[in-house]
Amino acid sequence: AQTVTQSQPEMSVQEAETVTLSCTYDTSESDYYLFWYKQPPSRQMILVIRQEAYKQQNATENRFSVNFQKAAKSFSLKISDSQLGDAAMYFCAYRRGGKSTFGDGTTLTVKP
Template identity: 95%
Template sequence: AQTVTQSQPEMSVQEAETVTLSCTYDTSESNYYLFWYKQPPSRQMILVIRQEAYKQQNATENRFSVNFQKAAKSFSLKISDSQLGDTAMYFCAFTNAGKSTFGDGTTLTVKP
């Protein structure tokens, strides 16, 4: 069975600063994908960033980047220059061909 653990239930950051959200996972699979999704208050879940396990290079998407450590089974999300609109619940997710597993999320609050 695969598991995804987000050890930080809540975090806060000042506007314009940088914050890192942690995620660890456990799997025996070698071929999988990792994702970070964002769920703003009362709004739909949307993709933030995606990482293929076979790629060593960390994915980046504008102000969002990941630190993927395959051996340690760690997949953290860094948000640079935080904006008020980044306030949301962030979910780490693991997908292989047969199953998708989500963590329980980290609630991020960006303070003005």
């Protein structure tokens, strides 16, 4: 079974600074998707960014970017120019076919 590990239960960042959230995963497959989701206190799951495993180029969405290292099975999320609204729980997820595996999450605190 696939596993997803987020080794940082909590992280904090100063407003306007940059923070990186870590994620590693284990799979024997070569074709899959990776995602970062944001879950604010409202509990709504919000897709932040996705990466297709066959693409070598790292995905970028505005202030959010990833560092995808396929051989190392690493998928970190970088948030630049952090804003107060970025405070939330962040989940890394692996998906292949109909099944997704999520990490246990990282709680991000943004300090004003």
